Amino acid sequence: MAEPDPSESHADDRAEELVDDLVRALTGRAGLGRAQVAALAARDERTAVLLARIGHLTAADVDPEVRPYAALALLDEGRGLPEWARLFAADPSPDVRWKLASCPALPPDVVTILSADPDVEVVTELALWTTESPEAARLARHPHPEVRRAAAANPATPAPAVTALAEDPELSLTWVFAERTDLPQTLYARTAADPRPGVRATLARNPGIGPELIRVLATDPEDDVRRSLAQHPRAPLDVLVGLATTLRTWPDLLPRIAAATPSELAELAASPHAAVRMLVAQRRDLPAELRDALAGDRDAAVVRAVAPHPGLSEDRLRSMVSLHGVQVLAAVAANPDASGSLLEDLTRHQPPVRKVFKEVARHPNAAGPALLACLADRTARPLAAAHPALPAATLTALLSDEDPQAAQEAAANPALPRTVMTDLVP
Structure with missing residues (x-):
């Protein structure tokens, strides 16, 4: 008897993968007809669930006994029928009842049934997700500790019920207490x-x-704790100043700085500490005079933070490069108002800065010469291949590029000549 050919099995698996990819692509398309949706839903339960969540399937399209998980998906999306919930609450499969327990706006009688479910995992799921505060408070007194822990983590459980669990000898709820926003300050x-x-x-x-x-x-002695505190939306400015001078800078704009008034921003921008001035420089809606003052800051880190701010003039951007060189090149390249000629000059800077090429390759103002320079960088090459300002001849050559991602981006580039597109289609 001949041995099975492994290549045939591999080909079958690959064919099945391609079919799955095609089905997933089709389910996401707009404008599908009812017959097309029905044909896709009939393929398997997973596809039916996806169609239900996307919105292609409605309650009228689903038989809960034939496609129970698609019906559960509709219940979870708030588009199912109450009688389905009652049907699934009595389902012999714990997995079905478990999925039902996390669905929103369940009928009260279904919530009562699930709260007495013989499977504690079902009750735990209900305790975590129910939006009925009285039921959540009742589950916080459940005899099983996992159910009480889940109820403590539910936003719907009243604060007094959660506070009462602080003395529970079977539970350790400090993580829950740290996350909830409605507990007493003493806790x-x-x-x-x-x-x-x-x-x-x-x-x-x-x-x-x-x-x-x-x-x-x-x-707090731990840097991570103080760094997290900086993200607090109501952190006093003097606290932020103290944190900024003792910690490394943050990559994102802090919430309290985003909400600061013009006078507060001006006060912070006048700080003798560069780390404090950087907090202000990360905003992208600064008054012009404050923006320009920070753009001329003596500290390169402050200038780097403000460089992507819109509204900076060409002369100001070039002055940044002249004063601070490689330390600010990538940030200047990210400025939305950077001209094509400036971007080209940045790609020619010596010594070069690799991050510059990525910023230029995705910049809408980049022109041919700058983009050609970006092609020489491995990480920027696919980005440049997708840029519509890339010369047509270069785009055509990239179709056979050794980098498959660059070739793919070139093929999808709208600037690719129509004749070349036609040749690509069988």
């Missing part, structure tokens, strides 16, 4: 004494903690 203060830095860092970001605890956490 937050107890959580701040947790020896685990991760708990304290989570608490530091919690918008429910008050100013006294914010100042306590600002003195």
Whole structure:
């Protein structure tokens, strides 16, 4: 008897993968007719679930006994029928009842049934997701500790019921307390004494903690805790100033800085500490005079932070490069108002900066010469291949590029000549 050919099995698997890819692509298309949706839904349960979540299938299209998981998906999306919930609450499969327990707006009688389910995992899921506060509070007194823990983590469980669990000897709920925003300050203060830095860092970001605890956490010995505190939306500015001078800079604009008034911004921008001035420089809606003052800052890190700000003049951008060189090149290249000639000059800078090529390759103002320079960089090459300003001859040559991603981007580029597109189609 002949041995099976492994290549045939591999080809079959690949064919099945291609069919799956095609089905997934089709399910996401707009304008599918009812017959097309029905044909796709009939393929398998997974496809039917996807169609239900996307919105192609409605309650009228689904038989819950034939496609139970598609019906559950509709219930989860709030587009199912109440009688389906009652049907699934009595389903012999714990997996079905478990999925039902996480669905929103379940009928009260279904919630009652699920809360008494013989499978504790079903009850735990209900305790975590129910939006009925009285039921969530009742589940917080459930005899099983996992159910009580889930109820404590539910946003719908009233704060007094969660606070009562603080003395539960079977539970350790400090992570839950650190995340909830509606608990008493005394409970937050107890959580701040947790020896685990991760708990304290989570608490530091919690918008429910008050100013006294914010100042306590600002003195935490762990950098991660203080860095998390900087993300607090109501952190006092003097606390942020202290954090900025003791920690490394943050990659994103801090919430309190984003909400700062013009006078507060001006005060921070006048700080003798570059780290504080950087906090302001990360905003992208600064008054012109404040923006330009920061653009001329003596510290390269401040200039790098403000360089992508819209509205900076060509002369100002070039002055940044002249004063700070490679330290600000990539940030200047990211400025939305950078001209094509400036971008070309940045790609020719010596010594070169690799990040510049990525920024230029995706910049809408980049022209042919700058984009050609970007093709020489491995990471920027696919980005440049997708740019519509790339010369047609270069685009055509990239279709056979050794980098498959660059070739793919070139093929999808709208600037590719129509005759070349026609030749590509069988």
